[in-house]
Amino acid sequence: MKHLALSLALALVLAGCSEEQDSAGAPPDIGAGKTIAQAQCAGCHGLDGRGTAPGIPHMAAQADTYLIESLQAYKEGKRVHAALRDLTAELSIADTRNVAGYYASLPPLKDTAAMAPEKAVSPYDKGKAAAVACAGCHGEDGNSKTPGIPSLAGQQPGYFVTAVRAYLDGTRSISGKEMLRELNNVDLESLALYYASQTPARREAPAIGDPAAGEPLSARCGGCHGAHGVSHDSATPSLAGQDAQYLVSAIKAYRDRSRRHDAMLANNTDKEIADIAAFYAVQESTAAESAQMSVQDLAGKCDRCHGPDVENPTMAIPKIEGQDRDYLIKALRAYHDGKRGSSMMHRMSLPYSEAIIESVASHYASQPAR
Ligand code: HEC
Ligand code: HEC
Ligand code: HEC
Ligand code: HEC
Incomplete structure (x- = not known):
């Protein structure tokens, strides 16, 4: 009896898995995604993927794998945001894929770079x-x-x-x-x-x-x-x-x-x-910091992963050009303070102080979105 129950349960789990895998591999339904976006997301992210206030990320043309991963992170509490926890709790796997697919399919916002509030100064x-x-x-x-x-x-x-x-x-x-x-x-x-x-x-x-x-x-x-x-x-x-x-x-x-x-x-x-x-x-000293880092030098380190030429199928890497400056600052501080988990970004941003965070955020906010 026990055996039968176990194998039944296993069969169900396996069936569930393969069903999920199938739907995860299927292309998103952009129309269904738009309906969700209109009803639940547009108030903050716009129907065109534009954050409606400083601190809200733009999502137009964002990598869909990254959007799906972020939504999953809010759902699991790995990233914390009250409104998104409630919203993502309601989203099925297919909903998540569709709404991510919708925002990813939008053209990049043309004017965010020109509207960036501050020029990047190193x-x-x-x-x-x-x-x-x-x-x-x-x-x-x-x-x-x-x-x-x-x-x-x-x-x-x-x-x-x-x-x-x-x-x-x-x-x-x-x-x-x-x-x-x-x-x-x-x-x-x-x-x-x-x-x-x-x-x-x-x-x-x-x-x-x-x-x-x-x-x-x-x-x-x-x-x-x-x-x-x-x-x-x-x-x-x-x-x-x-x-x-x-x-x-x-x-x-x-x-x-x-x-x-x-x-x-x-x-x-x-x-x-x-x-x-x-x-x-009378001892000879040396400078504690060797380089007089320009904003370009700093961004060069980030572009190794975030740059336009990087193809990395194993990692969901967000596009950050033309992103809202306040949101970039918030995200980088969260990595810096260990409040947003990503071992990779944590390692990258730990040595970066407030001054550097502001500089790179201004830099990326003023780059044309792609
Ligand atoms: C009440 C406003 C609000 C609503 C409604 C909202 N969001 Fe957000 N969203 C935000 C804010 C603010 C953030 C940044 C939170 C943070 O710092 O982690 C965010 C972040 C995100 C991110 C992470 C983006 C990134 O670049 O890391 C995704 C993906 C996202 N939202 C998707 C959605 C979807 C899909 C919906 C609709 C189902 C939605 N949001 C509804 C305010 C909102
Ligand atoms: C256990 C580690 C330690 C040892 C040993 C030590 N120091 Fe220090 N020293 C420090 C630290 C840390 C500071 C910074 C303290 C502060 O913020 O006021 C400091 C500050 C100083 C300063 C102030 C520098 C400035 O720019 O204002 C002088 C001068 C100094 N130390 C001289 C010495 C001398 C001389 C010795 C040996 C006799 C010595 N220290 C031994 C750790 C040490
Ligand atoms: C009117 C002269 C004067 C001006 C202007 C001045 N400082 Fe100083 N500074 C001093 C003196 C004197 C000390 C040593 C004080 C002591 O004994 O602690 C000092 C100490 C310091 C120290 C500590 C150094 C050490 O080794 O512990 C720092 C850091 C510093 N100043 C930064 C600045 C900065 C930044 C500015 C410009 C915004 C500035 N100072 C402008 C006179 C000045
Ligand atoms: C080794 C690869 C790598 C490097 C180098 C790197 N990043 Fe990232 N970055 C990532 C990954 C992966 C994520 C997604 C992590 C997550 O899901 O939180 C990310 C996320 C981000 C985000 C959050 C974007 C959003 O939409 O929420 C920002 C902002 C960011 N990185 C900025 C930078 C800056 C600035 C630098 C250079 C100082 C940098 N990154 C260097 C891999 C990297």
């Missing part, structure tokens, strides 16, 4: 423009020539952002804080990337301290700050080539606890601190 160029305000003190390309003022050239971008935030929240003090307060997150990250890619200048031996005496004392610092003070960790500052007087005051600030960080222990004497500072000041 974080590097944005940062360079913003850095004009800092040059008076930190030097033309971030190489400070003023004793007591730190160089920013080549500095680690993660540390740069942390440092400015520390001034803003009062953990570190600085005069002229108003200027930093005017920077939004995108400005700040753009500045960080710009400075990170500037070449640090070589320094003459400073008037204070003895580099040779500082070298052995630096042994305990290298594990974090890198050999000879060239850091390879985004959160840890490079010390090589830094202004000696600034180094002295920074190390003393940790020693007297006016500047605090768990990693930083400083119990050296004044003489030792001067020697350590002299040692690091």
Whole structure:
């Protein structure tokens, strides 16, 4: 009895499977898809596949395999959107295929690129423009020539952002804080990337301290700050080539606890601190970021998968040219924050900061849809 029930159940499952496979292979019924679109989707995605408000994706001419996969992801809760969860719960497999087929069959929207709200500017160029305000003190390309003022050239971008935030929240003090307060997150990250890619200048031996005496004392610092003070960790500052007087005051600030960080222990004497500072000041540094990335360079990495010439039958890859800019930003942030699952996109977008997300989103939004 048990056996019979099992084989019956199996037969049913198998029959169900092959039926589904058959219908999945069949061409979509575009007319039926249009009826669904008109009734349930057009209010947001338009009957012509145009998102009706910023943040709603355009779907005209989108790859049908990708549309089907997205709808499935909403249905299964892998992508989260309240309206779509309810809508997709009602859609049969055939409905899904038909409505996806309908939107995929529409011609690409001609005018979205021209209507894109913002021209793409690379974080590097944005940062360079913003850095004009800092040059008076930190030097033309971030190489400070003023004793007591730190160089920013080549500095680690993660540390740069942390440092400015520390001034803003009062953990570190600085005069002229108003200027930093005017920077939004995108400005700040753009500045960080710009400075990170500037070449640090070589320094003459400073008037204070003895580099040779500082070298052995630096042994305990290298594990974090890198050999000879060239850091390879985004959160840890490079010390090589830094202004000696600034180094002295920074190390003393940790020693007297006016500047605090768990990693930083400083119990050296004044003489030792001067020697350590002299040692690091004369070391040759290198830029934390090697390339001055243009928007084209960035997009080149994306076009390996999203580009018009890519044929990849094993992966459903969305077209992103001419897509709504707000939606692109939202999607990239979701990958970045791990809120939208795709191991591939996650890997791609993780190193990308807010500044880069805005740049590439503006770039793709202003490309002609295809
Ligand atoms: C209430 C507005 C609304 C309605 C109605 C709606 N959508 Fe959407 N749709 C959205 C929004 C907003 C998003 C972006 C959600 C996100 O960030 O994941 C979206 C995303 C999508 C996506 C993913 C597109 C991409 O590029 O990743 C597909 C596919 C989609 N909708 C299909 C449909 C279909 C088919 C219908 C009708 C059955 C429909 N939607 C109805 C608002 C709507
Ligand atoms: C009036 C001179 C002046 C101007 C203008 C100025 N800074 Fe500074 N900056 C300083 C001084 C002085 C310090 C060191 C303060 C301290 O001891 O913590 C500093 C420190 C920093 C640091 C921390 C560096 C480190 O190694 O910890 C960052 C980052 C920074 N400034 C960014 C900027 C940016 C970005 C601008 C332009 C928007 C700017 N600064 C404009 C004088 C200035
Ligand atoms: C365990 C890791 C670690 C060790 C060891 C360490 N540091 Fe640091 N150091 C850091 C980190 C992280 C920061 C950034 C802290 C912050 O944000 O204030 C820092 C900051 C600094 C700064 C401030 C740089 C600037 O641009 O403002 C100086 C100077 C410095 N360290 C010198 C030293 C010296 C000298 C030694 C050895 C005697 C040393 N550090 C050992 C991790 C370390
Ligand atoms: C290795 C291949 C690959 C690379 C490289 C890649 N992507 Fe993707 N991308 C994908 C795949 C696959 C998806 C669909 C994932 C999913 O279903 O969420 C996707 C989805 C997206 C989406 C969501 C589109 C939508 O309609 O919802 C955006 C936006 C995007 N990628 C932008 C980019 C940008 C910008 C870059 C370059 C910084 C990039 N991608 C690099 C494979 C890639």
